[in-house]
Amino acid sequence: MTPIHQFAGKTVAVFGLGGSGLATCAALAAGGARVVAWDDNAASVEKAGAAGHATIDLATADWSAFAALVLTPGVPLTHPAPHWTVGKAAAAGIPVIGDIELFCRERAARAPDAPFVAITGTNGKSTTTALIRHILVTSGRDTQMGGNIGTAILSLEPPRAGRFHVVECSSFQIDLAPSLDPSVGICLNVTPDHLDRHGTIAGYAAVKERLIAGVPKTGMAVIGVDDTFCQAMADRAERAGRTVVRLSIRNPVADGLCLDGLDIVRVRAGAEVFRFSNAGIGSLRGTHNAQNAMAAFAACEALGLTHETIVAAMRSFPGLAHRMEEVGRRGKVLFVNDSKATNADSAEKALAAFRRIYWIAGGKAKEGGIAPLAGYFPRVAKAYLIGAAAEDFAATLGAVPHVVAGTLDRAVALAAADAAADGEADPVVLLSPACASYDQFPNFEVRGKAFRDLVLALPGLAPIGGGN
Secondary structure, eight states: OOOOOTTTTSEEEEEOOSHHHHHHHHHHHHTTOEEEEEOSSHHHHHHHHHTTOEEOOTTSSOGGGOSEEEEOTTSOSSSSSOOHHHHHHHHHTOOEEOHHHHHHHHHHHHOTTSOEEEEEOSSSHHHHHHHHHHHHHHTTOEEEEEETTSSOGGGSOOOOTTEEEEEEOOHHHHHTOTTOOOSEEEEOOOOSOOHHHHSSHHHHHHHHHHHHHTSOTTSEEEEEOSSHHHHHHHHHHHHTTOOEEEEESSSOOSSEEEEETTEEEEEETTEEEEEEEOTTOGGGOSHHHHHHHHHHHHHHHHTTOOHHHHHHHHTTOOOOTTSSEEEEEETTEEEEEOTTOOSHHHHHHHHHHOSSEEEEEESEEOTTTTGGGGGGGGGEEEEEEESTTHHHHHHHHTTSOEEEEESHHHHHHHHHHHHHTOOSSSOEEEEOOSEESTTTSSSHHHHHHHHHHHHHTSTTOEEOOOOO
16 A cells, blocks of 8 residues: 555545545555545445445535545546536635545655656557566566556555556546656557547547656656657657657657567667567567557666566566457467457457457447458458347358357357368467447456356367466
8 A cells, every 4th residue: 555645634535435446545544634435326435434434425515624635537527527526626625636646746755766657548558557567577676556457556555766656547547647747658649539528539638648748857758659649749748858759650760669560679869779579479469569569668768677678578478368368279279368359449459460360259339330340351260249249240241251159158169169170370269349248248357257268168278378
């Protein structure tokens, strides 16, 4: 835990009592604050009370007694309308902040030079966060990882000299962290997302840019420049006097990292200084993962690791569960769990990474279905369709060989048998549903675990063991 001492002796209101909210209550209390907690969900309030936190209905509380409102990032700050607690805080003249902000204030007060890497972007931030953490741990660094990737930041050990914090930041978290000041700040990309919470794509991009704007001039801003929002972000950061490392999987760069064929090249002042490849790293397949590898390389270089140390550690990266996770092999057949691909855009990355695919797809369809993936259909040896979307997907596939398997267990059995009989090299049984899971599974994690368990039960399967 990271005790928060900045509100010692003061009363702080906490709204939103999920995992990060409860961690916030505990961290504030450990630092000497008086905490009053509330949630719109009665069960969450009961859980907080059982954990020993004072709970009061903030709708009827005296807000003049509070020094701050700590808001869970899942609650609207501005759009489509501010949550009622935000209005109460504004009327009382107190700040509305989040747990990332509390961490930043504690770090600034107690260990301002402690290395802090913050990662954001519409896509790729979880893989990049986990990869940076893996490189640092493999090289023997004391490393803490959390934030949007799953562990609440205040559940981590506190910042101190020589301890590295690697933190994934969503736009919602950045919006509640005005003091965010990572020593290395990464923004991978900006594409339309969460517009209901930010109003416009420009508003969403502006929130992402705050992470970069907070990087001190002694730090490093690492920015993917393959979209117009991030191009402009990089230019503004450089004009503001920050050191910027640009990343591109499309074009050469003068200072940063780019692709040359299958190689990733580190360039300084227009000259190549190092090159490596992620092509042989199963957990980093695809050009989208090349960008993630570039970002991790740049961050770890800025933190003082040698190029050779970084690349050696990358080669043992196990990847993340449910994100192109290599589950195992049976003979020449590779089984890949990409259950996180809940729409066509996500599934495209997996389909682009393989050439001979036995594709398990379906579930609760998103708008547009799989029609945007038609360009990859020649790579599909056969499709196995499950869930509510099966019949619609069958119509879209047309002449592509397919079967309506209905359920995941039947799809795995059929795909495994067909792939084993394939005479081509390197067939892949790929779960990349391009659908939400809600028709048959409560979430994509449960769906992915079911796939993994079915695959691991196949006779003769050699587990690969990544994705933890």
